[in-house]
Amino acid sequence: MNVEAKAAVARKPRADGQRNRERLIEAAKAAFAEVGADISLEEIARRAGVGIGTLYRHFPTRDAIVEAVYRREVDQLAGSATRLLAALQPGEALRQWMRLFVDYIATKKVLGSALSAMVGGSTDLYATSWARISGAMSLLVGQAAAAGDIRVGADPADLLRALAGFTYGAASPDWQASALRLIDILMDGLRPSREDRDPLRG
Numbered sequence: 448m449n450v451e452a453k454a455a456v457a458r459k460p461r462a463d464g465q466r467n468r469e470r471l472i473e474a475a476k477a478a479f480a481e482v483g484a485d486i487s488l489e490e491i492a493r494r495a496g497v498g499i500g501t502l503y504r505h506f507p508t509r510d511a512i513v514e515a516v517y518r519r520e521v522d523q524l525a526g527s528a529t530r531l532l533a534a535l536q537p538g539e540a541l542r543q544w545m546r547l548f549v550d551y552i553a554t555k556k557v558l559g560s561a562l563s564a565m566v567g568g569s570t571d572l573y574a575t576s577w578a579r580i581s582g583a584m585s586l587l588v589g590q591a592a593a594a595g596d597i598r599v600g601a602d603p604a605d606l607l608r609a610l611a612g613f614t615y616g617a618a619s620p621d622w623q624a625s626a627l628r629l630i631d632i633l634m635d636g637l638r639p640s641r642e643d644r645d646p647l648r649g
Contacts, residue, residue, distance in 0.1 A: 468505045468515075470495040476516050476554065484513060484561035513561045514572065516554070521576040524551045528583035538596025541587040542634050545610055548580075549626045552614040581607065597637040609633055 474495035478486045488509060492502040506512035524547055531540035555562075562569040584603040591597045613626040 464505075467495070467497055467501055471497065471502055471505055471512065472515050472519055475512050476520075479513075479516065479557050479561075480554070484558055488512070509561070510565045513558055514565065517558055517562060517572070517576075520551050520554045521579060524548060525579040525583045528586050532587065532590055536596060537587070537591040537594040538634070541591045541597070542630060544583065544587055545606075545630045545633075546627060548610050549614065549623055549630070551580075552611075552626075553623060556614075591637075595639060597634075598639045601637055606633070 471491065475491045478491050478494055482490075488502055488506075489499050491512065492499045495502070502512075506515060524544075527547055528540070528544055531543050534540070535543065562572070565572075581603065584607055588597070588601055588603045588606065592599050592601060610626075610630075613629045614622065619625075
């Protein structure tokens with residue numbers, strides 16, 4: 448067996464392991480949303496199509512898989528800012544990112560009690576995550592303002608506070624639909640004024 452073949456064989460277990468990890472995280476997210484964060488780890492493994500031993504190799508505790516699901520949601524939300532900007536006009540990228548933020552909040556609310564009960568607490572986890580989310584919002588707002596899609600001077604922190612407010616009342620079955628409608632209203636309010644478009648007009 449040549450060197451390249453040996454390297455391919457050596458990489459295969461790691462690739463299989465990464466696929467299993469992703470399947471477990473995806474299965475856990477769906478199970479948490481459907482049943483709740485107290486669903487058994489055995490059921491998560493069954494849904495992912497792996498044995499319980501495989502689950503424990505990747506996630507030795509319930510806290511570990513809950514945290515992994517939450518971190519992936521944050522990674523996807525924060526990382527989507529640059530992907531959306533590459534594909535859409537900056538203003539539309541901002542709108543679509545805010546819609547993804549609503550999905551993120553929905554997952555966070557499902558995991559809320561489990562995250563709060565984590566050994567060591569969730570304060571540091573939340574702080575790190577919020578910094579990444581704030582950075583993504585700042586990037587989107589800056590690009591949208593520079594493109595003239597929203598008014599100059601819009602504060603990313605204000606928009607995040609508004610989004611957080613849109614997600615209150617999550618016990619209501621239609622809260623997500625309401626939050627998405629409010630995002631459209633917010634975007635309408637962010638349109639540049641006549642003075643923004645033509646600063647020479649008095």
